[in-house]
Amino acid sequence: MDFTIPARVESLRARITDFVARELIPLESDPAAYDAHENIAHDALAAMREKARAEGLWCLQLAPETGGGGLDKQGMAVCYEAMNRSIFGPVVFNSAAPDDGNMMLLEKVATPAQKARWLAPIVAGEVRSAFAMTEPHPGGGSDPGMIRTSAERIAGGWRITGRKWFITGAAEARHFILIARTSDDARRGLTAFLFHADQPGWRIARRIPIMGPEEHGGHCELVFEGLEVADDAVLMEVGDGLKATQIRLGPARLTHCMRWLGLAERCVEIANAYAAEREGFGVRLADRESVQLMLGDLAMKIEVGRLLVMKAAWALDQGSFARKEISMAKIAVANLLHEAADVGIQINGARGYSKDTVLEWIYRYARQARLVDGADEVHKMVLNRHLAAEGDAFWRWSVDEERP
Known part of the structure; x- marks a missing residue:
């Protein structure tokens, strides 16, 4: 079994390690570098992100044509480990949850038009995103089959009602991926939708306090009271939510x-x-x-x-x-x-x-x-x-x- 890594991955790992030691570890001891929720403050984050871009360490997990560094999952394992030697690391390199998973999903399954509208701004660092799936009891948590948030067919689109909670990053997110029920089919009853924070018909009920430091945007409870999305906001196909x-x-x-x-x-x-x-x-x-x-x-x-x-x-x-x-x-x-x-x-x-x-x-x-x-x-x-x-x-x- 070959446990060696490519020279390019080792070069990236070494450069990330140097960046973390030089730029981020010292920042951790500066109280002014933290926001009110114990994450890196926005001003400090913006400055560090610019440096990471300049050093070619931005979005390494995405394909070059998407704006990334083209790492496979094995290369990501090496580089992500190096990034998180600092508590500030992943978000500086645009490799932190939930944006990380959302970008990889959109890169893999979104249409070209959806990528231009919903993915490109996250890759550019212009907006943050959230993935809205988990619900309070009796809704779905680890079991997506229990999801109760529903999407009802209307002319030209869908009307969504329901409730989600512990949605990471929601308070600062602009782009959302939402999982809702569109039928009772056990395998094809869920659909993934895209929506923007400015659209009416939904609200943040509260930012849920937690015992630990928080990601930017916290962990929020969301209420959907008739959010309407068009057909082109369906990610993949109707019924492909699972x-x-x-x-x-x-x-x-x-x-x-x-x-x-x-x-x-x-x-x-x-x-x-x-x-x-x-x-x-x-x-x-x-x-x-x-x-x-x-x-x-x-x-x-x-x-x-x-x-x-x-x-x-x-x-x-x-x-x-x-x-x-x-x-x-x-x-x-x-x-x-x-x-x-x-x-x-x-x-x-x-x-x-x-x-x-x-x-x-x-x-x-x-x-x-x-x-x-x-x-x-x-x-x-x-x-x-x-x-x-x-x-x-x-x-x-x-x-x-x-x-x-």
Whole structure:
């Protein structure tokens, strides 16, 4: 098995690593660089984005004809990990959720006219976007089949009513992708629609407060009270909403994991640096076996996470939906991130619990990892379904028939 990466990807990784160390890590210690929700402030973000563009590090996940860098999923795994060594990284490179997943979906399935209207402004960094699928009970969450927001046929288009919540980025988004029910068909009952924030017939009921730092635009509850969209706002075909969610959410779950690996490595880095200089009872923390065990265990788990992510990225690049591989990576890396932040804080003691480092920021952010894009338990059930259906073939290797 070939675990090497192309020279071009290594060059991009090195340039991203240098940019993060030079521009973003120092910014994290400046209180003025943060907005009221503990993300990078808009002025600082705009300045950093211009620098990232100038250095050719913008939208690397998209095709060159879309305005991107042409990375495949394996290349993204390498570069996204490097980006998120800083808590500010992904959004600076226009590779942060939810824009990241929305751009990749639109690039893959939108018509040329839709790409010009809905995708190009996100790629250019002129607008932000949101993906409106999750609903409060009894609506759909991890199970899209429970979606109750409905789209009713009208002359020349559709009228949409219903409610969504925990819609990431909605308060600042201008372009939205909305999943609504257009029939009771189990497989083709959902449709994906596009709409603009300025259109009437919908509103933000509230920005939901959360325990951790927030993405720009927060996590919002939306109410649709007769939003009308034209037929050309249908993404793909009527009834293709479930397919659209599958196309979007699989890779999006994996890109979360790619970024979380970078944060986990940052936690180890901060813990290592402190353990090397901090002494207690005449012994450096780094020389204590208990600390060595914690850091060695984390190093191993990070590498396990990297291998799971890279295998899933490879499967996606081969044209697979990679459902098993993505679920395994999502469970492992989400739990790893939480553990890495926890161990980092433990080794740093009171310093780790303070805001003198970004460990507490990462710790609060990390708890959502086991919930977003499917809770751990949902992904474990997915794996069990595959195990029940495949038996021993669950662990089969992909075979290259052209190799002897």
